[in-house]
Ligand code: PRT
């Protein structure tokens with residue numbers, strides 16, 4: 031279902047939302063975030079912003095419900111693998127990597143445990159919100175493991191006796207340290223990215239995307 035206006039899905043509230051809104055504003059998109067709206071109309075361009083949970087953004091793109099989205103690569107790749115496993119559409123175009131949302135997805139273990147390499151994870155139970163990415167990484171290495179799926183409080187799982195290790199996002203490392211854990215393996219380095227659905231758009235919409243991309247290039251370069 032195509033609309034006349036370009037639809038961009040961004041995180042409503044969270045670590046990506048502020049920088050995402052700032053980037054769009056610097057690209058000249060004028061909008062006013064008021065109340066708890068799902069859709070915000072840009073005032074000066076045929077653009078609608080969809081404010082959603084970040085988890086929903088990859089699917090909205092892959093199903094062609096929205097045209098553009100900004101999402102962390104960690105979430106994007108996890109959802110893509112999950113959809114592939116279920117035989118659902120999982121294609122998207124990565125238009126550009128952005129200069130925010132940087133983090134790494136790492137396996138962490140007890141800070142006092144000896145660690146000599148991935149083989150030491152053999153037979154361990156790993157608590158994570160990213161079971162697909164963990165599976166891809168461990169399967170590539172041929173290391174057997176099991177998972178414990180948690181959507182929050184992943185870092186307390188070892189202490190709570192739910193798992194031997196965790197795989198979670200890390201930026202400063204303070205959360206790991208506060209929970210008596212240390213980084214053992216980095217399985218993905220992630221940033222926020224701008225993605226597009228693979229649906230063919232009409233010429234006007236596509237031209238608007240090109241224009242936004244050119245402006246984004248300028249905005250990001252000016253900061254470097
Ligand atoms: O509500 P919604 O579902 O939209 O948001 P969310 O709670 O799922 O996501 P949010 O807002 O926490 O994160 C959105 C995206 O920001 C993530 O998918 C990453 O791409 C990116 N990002 C960057 C991070 C971090 N850095 C980060 N440090 N996401 C989460 N964290 C968490 C991490 O999970 C851990 O709990 O911060 C803690 C670790 O931080 P340090 O500094 O202690 O290492």
Ligand code: ZN
Nearest residue numbers: 083084085086
């Ligand atoms: Zn989320």
